[in-house]
Amino acid sequence: MTRLHNHCLTIQAFLILLLFSSSIASAAIVEHVFHVKNVVVKPLCKEQMVPAVNGSLPGPTINVREGDTLVVHVINNSTYNITIHWHGVFQLKSSWMDGANLISQCPIQPTNNFTYRFDITGQEGTLLWHAHVVNLRATLHGALIIRPRSGRPYPFPKPYKEVPIIFEQWWDIDIGLLGIQPAPVSDAYLINGLAGDSYPCSKNRMFKLKVVQGKTYLLRIINAALNTHLFFKIANHNVTVVALDAIYTTPYLTDVMVLTPGQTIDALLTADQPLGMYHMSITPYTSAIGIPIPTNMTITSLLVYEGAATSSSPALPLMPALNDTPTAHRFSSSITGLAGGPHWKPVPDHVDEKMFITMGLGLDPCPSDTKCIGPVGQRFVGSLNNRTFVNPETVSLQEAYFYDITGVYTDDFPDQPPLIFDYTNFKLRTNSDYKMMFPERKTSVKTLRYNSTVEVVLQNTAIITAESHPMHLHGFNFYVLGYGIGNYDPIHDARKLNLFNPQMHNTVGVPPGGWVVLRFIANNPGVWLFHCHMDAHLPYGIMMAFIVQNGPTPETSLLPPPSNLPQCTRDPTIYESPTTNVDLSY
Numbered sequence: 149m150t151r152l153h154n155h156c157l158t159i160q161a162f163l164i165l166l167l168f169s170s171s172i173a174s175a176a177i178v179e180h181v182f183h184v185k186n187v188v189v190k191p192l193c194k195e196q197m198v199p200a201v202n203g204s205l206p207g208p209t210i211n212v213r214e215g216d217t218l219v220v221h222v223i224n225n226s227t228y229n230i231t232i233h234w235h236g237v238f239q240l241k242s243s244w245m246d247g248a249n250l251i252s253q254c255p256i257q258p259t260n261n262f263t264y265r266f267d268i269t270g271q272e273g274t275l276l277w278h279a280h281v282v283n284l285r286a287t288l289h290g291a292l293i294i295r296p297r298s299g300r301p302y303p304f305p306k307p308y309k310e311v312p313i314i315f316e317q318w319w320d321i322d323i324g325l326l327g328i329q330p331a332p333v334s335d336a337y338l339i340n341g342l343a344g345d346s347y348p349c350s351k352n353r354m355f356k357l358k359v360v361q362g363k364t365y366l367l368r369i370i371n372a373a374l375n376t377h378l379f380f381k382i383a384n385h386n387v388t389v390v391a392l393d394a395i396y397t398t399p400y401l402t403d404v405m406v407l408t409p410g411q412t413i414d415a416l417l418t419a420d421q422p423l424g425m426y427h428m429s430i431t432p433y434t435s436a437i438g439i440p441i442p443t444n445m446t447i448t449s450l451l452v453y454e455g456a457a458t459s460s461s462p463a464l465p466l467m468p469a470l471n472d473t474p475t476a477h478r479f480s481s482s483i484t485g486l487a488g489g490p491h492w493k494p495v496p497d498h499v500d501e502k503m504f505i506t507m508g509l510g511l512d513p514c515p516s517d518t519k520c521i522g523p524v525g526q527r528f529v530g531s532l533n534n535r536t537f538v539n540p541e542t543v544s545l546q547e548a549y550f551y552d553i554t555g556v557y558t559d560d561f562p563d564q565p566p567l568i569f570d571y572t573n574f575k576l577r578t579n580s581d582y583k584m585m586f587p588e589r590k591t592s593v594k595t596l597r598y599n600s601t602v603e604v605v606l607q608n609t610a611i612i613t614a615e616s617h618p619m620h621l622h623g624f625n626f627y628v629l630g631y632g633i634g635n636y637d638p639i640h641d642a643r644k645l646n647l648f649n650p651q652m653h654n655t656v657g658v659p660p661g662g663w664v665v666l667r668f669i670a671n672n673p674g675v676w677l678f679h680c681h682m683d684a685h686l687p688y689g690i691m692m693a694f695i696v697q698n699g700p701t702p703e704t705s706l707l708p709p710p711s712n713l714p715q716c717t718r719d720p721t722i723y724e725s726p727t728t729n730v731d732l733s734y
């Protein structure tokens with residue numbers, strides 16, 4: 149881990165609720181300070197100035213127990229506008245704290261502060277936090293680990309040790325330049341901040357996990373890469389997946405894993421092989437069809453058995469090919485949810501809102517004074533149901549909703565695409581096909597009644613190219629009832645959906661030229677972003693937002709906004725006057 153200046157102040161103040169109630173539950177307030185500053189790091193051959201939290205890359209790990217309250221004071225001394233998103237945290241009634249730039253809040257400007265405060269309930273496992281302003285999550289991210297309440301066991305044998313393993317994507321340029329289109333190809337991948345032997349200048353700087361033979365370790369694996377799905381494999385070892393996106397699964401034995409950007413896996417690893425050293429490796433999974441695949445690259449870390457001879461040359465895992473969609477699809481679609489396990493709720497069998505959403509790339513007319521690199525001289529955009537999402541500028545979507553500010557968004561996100569066509573076999577034939585290539589630019593949302601059940605069929609299209617888009621829903625876990633290749637068939641495919649023990653996710657990879665069916669209960673009032681978690685596709689507008697209305701009681705309604713919510717402004721003078729001051733004297 150690259151640790152330069154670590155001023156991490158962690159305070160755990162335990163509230164003994166026992167005194168006040170007959171329940172034996174206990175909850176803590178876990179408090180952190182995130183100093184965001186530009187620091188100099190050198191994972192490859194060049195020194196590079198990047199924004200980092202408390203000077204470390206990856207950023208600090210947050211440890212909580214289910215039921216705790218997390219308080220994070222973000223002090224922005226970087227040169228960037230920043231928000232921090234708690235990826236996968238439900239934020240029940242607290243969507244103001246979701247950290248989605250221009251959706252749940254305006255950004256924290258340089259020299260300003262903001263305090264995130266929310267409860268973490270009803271979920272356990274590994275998540276991540278990350279900046280939610282274009283590209284900054286490349287260096288502003290870290291693990292968020294939620295353990296069971298004290299006294300509650302894991303639904304699997306207690307591991308000997310737990311280890312966060314974070315995959316990162318690295319550009320050896322000024323991160324501020326990353327916003328340029330097209331985003332340049334990244335220079336490296338890192339495992340826990342280290343590039344390892346695959347790159348010059350980082351030889352002998354490799355993440356090493358020391359293990360004791362016979363013991364079992366819980367790997368808390370996070371794909372924090374911006375734009376790349378990654379295969380992960382450990383030479384000579386199988387692992388047992390026990391959770392995905394912080395929700396338990398039926399134990400699933402495998403030798404290979406694949407994670408989309410934003411996904412997490414909890415997996416048990418038993419050191420059951422002869423004393424030795426074994427590579428733990430990642431390779432990109434590149435699903436875009438018809439796009440040239442990058443040269444083969446494997447990034448490794450090491451599993452080192454205690455007592456192994458240091459001279460032994462580590463075994464290498466045989467990695468899947470970069471475009472091995474069958475392996476990726478098999479892993480992703482075979483895992484089932486732990487029905488009846490902690491926090492499990494049965495799948496609702498009635499559906500109130502049915503949506504069919506096409507997703508993929510498209511084109512936008514090239515502005516007259518620019519040179520665009522897309523097909524037919526146009527520039528790329530992305531769309532959902534032929535809408536390209538445009539961020540609001542002067543106020544967040546949530547404030548526009550809460551304060552009834554008109555003219556910011558329209559409540560007309562469509563339940564189906566404007567045209568029914570052969571989605572995964574797109575050919576330009578007619579004028580309306582041509583129209584499907586040029587989506588409409590709009591800030592449109594879909595409003596949901598409190599507690600309604602929503603089913604979404606996500607259908608990937610082959611417009612421009614078919615590739616896996618990892619779709620992430622803020623504020624919820626959803627059931628993934630089925631995955632498939634080709635066009636979704638509402639009769640035959642619907643019969644095969646798993647309504648008994650489907651896996652759950654906050655981020656799901658929709659297979660290239662394929663579909664997924666997901667279902668969720670709109671039990672969390674507020675404004676929630678639903679978007680592709682490939683950062684390169686965010687400026688392309690593969691996004692929309694749901695607004696979940698309040699329920700009938702205060703307990704089912706959105707809390708009022710915090711008093712120090714940052715304001716959107718383009719006035720540079722505000723940089724001189726911090727709006728809040730955090731007391732750091734504790």
Ligand code: C2O
Nearest residue numbers: 233235410620677
């Ligand atoms: Cu992990 Cu909207 O993001």
